[in-house]
Amino acid sequence: MNQVFPSKYCATMFMVLLLLSVSGCTTVTIDQVKVTESDLLHGESVVVIGRRTGSDYETEPELISCVGKNLAKGHKGINVIPEAEFVDKLYPWFEARTAPSHIKDLHRLLRYDKVQKIFNDYNVHYIIWIDGNTEKTRSSGSISCSISTVGISCFGFGTWDNQSQYEASIWDYQTKLQIGKVSSFAEGTSYVPAIVIPIPLIATVQTDACKAMALQLQTFFNSPQP
Amino acid sequence: MKIDSITITKLAQTLLILICSTLLGCTTRVVVNGYFPAPVVEPLPLTVSVVYHPDFAHYRYIEQDEQREEKEISMGKAQVELFNTVLTGMFEHVVYSDAVTPSNDNPVDMFFYPLIDEFQYNMPVETKINMFEVWIKYHLKVFDGQGNIIADWIQTAYGKTPTAMFKSKERALNEAMIVALRDVGAGFILRFNHVPEIQQWLKQHQQLSAQHIIKNPLHNVAHGMAHNTTENTALSTTNETVNTASNVDSAVSTPTLSTKLLTLSTLRSTK
Numbered sequence: 001m002n003q004v005f006p007s008k009y010c011a012t013m014f015m016v017l018l019l020l021s022v023s024g025c026t027t028v029t030i031d032q033v034k035v036t037e038s039d040l041l042h043g044e045s046v047v048v049i050g051r052r053t054g055s056d057y058e059t060e061p062e063l064i065s066c067v068g069k070n071l072a073k074g075h076k077g078i079n080v081i082p083e084a085e086f087v088d089k090l091y092p093w094f095e096a097r098t099a100p101s102h103i104k105d106l107h108r109l110l111r112y113d114k115v116q117k118i119f120n121d122y123n124v125h126y127i128i129w130i131d132g133n134t135e136k137t138r139s140s141g142s143i144s145c146s147i148s149t150v151g152i153s154c155f156g157f158g159t160w161d162n163q164s165q166y167e168a169s170i171w172d173y174q175t176k177l178q179i180g181k182v183s184s185f186a187e188g189t190s191y192v193p194a195i196v197i198p199i200p201l202i203a204t205v206q207t208d209a210c211k212a213m214a215l216q217l218q219t220f221f222n223s224p225q226p
Numbered sequence: 227m228k229i230d231s232i233t234i235t236k237l238a239q240t241l242l243i244l245i246c247s248t249l250l251g252c253t254t255r256v257v258v259n260g261y262f263p264a265p266v267v268e269p270l271p272l273t274v275s276v277v278y279h280p281d282f283a284h285y286r287y288i289e290q291d292e293q294r295e296e297k298e299i300s301m302g303k304a305q306v307e308l309f310n311t312v313l314t315g316m317f318e319h320v321v322y323s324d325a326v327t328p329s330n331d332n333p334v335d336m337f338f339y340p341l342i343d344e345f346q347y348n349m350p351v352e353t354k355i356n357m358f359e360v361w362i363k364y365h366l367k368v369f370d371g372q373g374n375i376i377a378d379w380i381q382t383a384y385g386k387t388p389t390a391m392f393k394s395k396e397r398a399l400n401e402a403m404i405v406a407l408r409d410v411g412a413g414f415i416l417r418f419n420h421v422p423e424i425q426q427w428l429k430q431h432q433q434l435s436a437q438h439i440i441k442n443p444l445h446n447v448a449h450g451m452a453h454n455t456t457e458n459t460a461l462s463t464t465n466e467t468v469n470t471a472s473n474v475d476s477a478v479s480t481p482t483l484s485t486k487l488l489t490l491s492t493l494r495s496t497k
Contacts, residue, residue: 056355058388088263092412096405097384114266133388135356 024203026188028212032220034180038170040221044125045079046071047086048168051131052096059130063166063210067130070214078221081122089118107176124173128217132166134206137187143194154194163187164209168217182220184213254297256396258304260404265315265415272431273319275334277326278306279341287345299347299399305407309340312411316418328373335431336376337369343380347399356389358398360406366414368424377423383410 040046048068050059061083068080087094093109100106106127110116143156164186172179188203285302289295313320326337344363350356360383367378385406387398419425 052386056357058357058386060388060390062390088261089266091263091265091408092415093266095408095412097409098412098416112266114268118266 024188024190024201026186026203026205026208028184028186028208030212030216031183031185032180032216033182034220036172036175036177036179038126038172038179038221040078040125043079043123045081045123046126046128046221047081047083047122047124048128048130049083049087049094049099051099051129053101054131054133057133057135059132059166060134060206063134063206064130066207066210067128067168067214067217070211071217073214074218076218078218079123081124086122089122090115103171103176103178106171106173110176119173126179126221127171127173129169129171130166130213131169132164132184134162134164134209137161137163141192143192143198145194153196154198155196156194158192158194159189161187161189162203162205164205166209166213168213170217170220180220182213182216184209184216186212254295254395254399256297256299256399256403258299258301258400258403258407260304260400260407262308262311262408262411264311265411267315267415269316269318270428271318272335273321273333274313274317274336274338275321275323276309276313277323277337277339278309279339282306282341285342294352295349297347297399299345299403301345301403301407304403305340305342308407308411309338312415313338316415326369326373328371334371336371337373339367339369341365341367347402349395350389357386358389358395358402360385360399360402362406362410364410368421370427376427377421379417379421381410381413381417383407383413385409 048064048071050061050064052058064083068082071078072080092098093100093115100109110119139158139160141156141158143154143158145152145154164184166185167181167183169178170180170182171177186205186209188205188208190203191201192198193201283302283306285300285305287297287299287301289297310320321332321334323337326339341364342362343365344361346361348357348359350358353359362383364381364383365378366381368376370376383406385402385404385408387401387405389398419428
């Protein structure tokens with residue numbers, strides 16, 4: 001009996017770890033268009049901002065923050081100015097309805113000394129505008145749970161698809177040109193089988209789209225020279 | 227048996243109280259709270275008196291539609307904070323009054339009197355899009371120093387925020403409200419000197435100020451206007467200056483009414 005308990009415990013732990021390590025599958029496709037060379041010198045920064053002009057969707061702030069954090073990671077880490085800080089500093093010029101939608105609008109805005117000074121203080125070289133969102137495209141199945149004297153038990157199966165579609169436009173602040181675009185398309189299916197307890201196998205579609213886009217953007221800019 | 231029936235009655239009463247408390251607890255209360263940054267604009271050399279009506283300063287929206295979940299949104303404090311920040315950035319001197327009443331002791335150039343006309347919100351469950359949305363319709367009034375109306379116009383604001391896992395309805399509504407308030411601030415800053423009546427008044431005021439400056443140079447210091455010898459450049463009419471678009475950079479650095487108007491006009495034309 002003393003030998004059975006540890007083996008049962010190990011088996012349960014193994015099952016839990018296996019379930020935790022398994023998640024829904026996500027497929028990510030990245031496209032890139034690069035018009036000119038994009039060197040990022042030591043000390044220069046980029047700013048990642050979300051476009052918020054869509055009428056029925058909004059680029060999620062957490063996606064922008066995720067791209068920023070991942071751009072700053074690793075040996076190719078880039079100086080990234082947080083979106084909220086930059087937009088606050090330049091209020092009211094980068095609000096949803098007032099932000100420059102074309103590079104020529106930015107060019108005009110920069111004729112205002114106060115705005116230009118803030119850009120120079122931050123040592124901004126590139127502005128990355130991200131537009132898009134993640135949405136649920138399909139869902140099916142059902143799970144029912146019941147309460148009895150022995151506890152709660154669930155039975156059933158649920159599944160849903162998520163789709164992420166983001167496009168990043170990269171503007172060069174110094175040359176006042178749009179120098180390229182990076183798009184990220186991701187889709188994945190999540191499953192929740194429930195036999196006594198529900199086991200969620202979630203596809204992290206938005207996070208995967210963010211990480212893939214950030215990785216591509218890191219390679220887009222030539223490494224900073226120390 | 228008697229004790230049992232009393233116990234049952236008490237239990238029923240407790241249950242009823244619990245149900246009532248739960249139902250009352252369904253009211254969503256949001257006290258809008260957020261940060262409003264100072265605007266990056268050149269302040270106009272004017273003294274503006276701001277009048278916040280108590281209904282505006284303590285504005286509270288209570289949902290009357292029985293079909294909708296009961297909501298109470300208090301936004302008076304937040305909108306006062308927004309306008310205080312925006313106006314302090316837009317004008318060199320901002321004072322506060324209880325009413326649009328001219329005073330000989332503390333003369334002002336202008337009174338600003340904001341009101342709320344309408345407020346609406348949408349929840350994701352109502353629109354079937356994953357978005358909390360807010361619309362606010364402001365009625366903005368501007369009076370001259372004598373209390374005569376110069377202009378009144380409608381300024382709309384829109385704010386939205388997407389749904390997110392673990393984000394409460396209260397937090398999402400608060401975020402949408404902050405976006406809407408920032409939107410009205412931005413719209414007000416960019417539109418202010420494009421309201422034709424205000425544009426006209428500013429031109430007249432500038433001419434009057436110019437005449438006054440010639441008569442009394444000390445007025446410059448007292449009135450917070452530019453006090454260097456280049457002041458005379460400000461006496462040229464606004465039209466003359468506006469037509470020279472290539473002078474934007476140098477114009478912005480000269481702290482006069484005409485050049486500040488030019489700055490705002492040029493920047494507004496980029497939007």
